[in-house]
Amino acid sequence: MNKFVALAFASTAMISSAFAGEIEGIVSTVDASTPAISLESGETFTVADGVSLEGVEAGKTVMIMFEDDTNVANEIAIVE
Numbered sequence: 001m002n003k004f005v006a007l008a009f010a011s012t013a014m015i016s017s018a019f020a021g022e023i024e025g026i027v028s029t030v031d032a033s034t035p036a037i038s039l040e041s042g043e044t045f046t047v048a049d050g051v052s053l054e055g056v057e058a059g060k061t062v063m064i065m066f067e068d069d070t071n072v073a074n075e076i077a078i079v080e
Contacts, residue, residue: 022065024079027058037064037073045073052076 025039035047037056045066047053055078056062065075 020065020074021068022063024061024063027056027060027062029058030056037062037076039064043071045071047073047076 023039023043025041025043028038028040030037030053032053035051035053036044037047037053038044039062045064051073053076056076061079063077063079064073066073
């Protein structure tokens with residue numbers, strides 16, 4: 001039984017990580033009131049609670065880690 005539970009948990013973890021994505025792009029707009037970020041390529045992401053937008057502004061290149069099914073940015077890093 002314990003092996004079954006462990007296997008089920010591991011499978012779920014692998015499936016959920018399969019829906020995660022990352023993209024690098026140039027920031028087009030940042031809306032801190034929503035909060036949301038748009039890239040010059042046209043993708044728009046809602047920013048998850050607790051994710052800092054400090055230093056993120058139009059023209060900066062960023063790496064965004066997000067959930068595919070919701071386009072919610074879990075992490076945003078400025079690319080130097």
